[in-house]
Amino acid sequence: MKFFKKMKMPFPAENIIRDYGMVNEYRKGIARFQHSVFLVEKHGQKKVIIRETSTLIGTEIRDFEFDKEGTARLQETLSNALKRM
Numbered sequence: 001m002k003f004f005k006k007m008k009m010p011f012p013a014e015n016i017i018r019d020y021g022m023v024n025e026y027r028k029g030i031a032r033f034q035h036s037v038f039l040v041e042k043h044g045q046k047k048v049i050i051r052e053t054s055t056l057i058g059t060e061i062r063d064f065e066f067d068k069e070g071t072a073r074l075q076e077t078l079s080n081a082l083k084r085m
Contacts, residue, residue, distance in 0.1 A: 014040040031056040048074075 020037040027033070031054060038049045048071045050064040066074055 014042045016040050017046065 016038055018039040020039070022034050022036045024035040025033065034053045036051045036053070038051065040047055040049055042065075045067065048066045050066075052062045052064070054060045054062075
């Protein structure tokens, strides 16, 4: 069991500048979903990565990558949505 707790998917060819930690966690039935945010440097460019980890039988990891322009659009969209909540 310890093997699975230690197993993490590294970011290939990326330097993690800051790990903002888990920002969201929820369950759907027996599946568990987590979202974490990282600031990384990849090929000389800084990017924000939102990592979704889902567990049901195995673990599935998806990364959503945003450059500076994409991060600014995401911030604007989230700010607008937050005002309407």
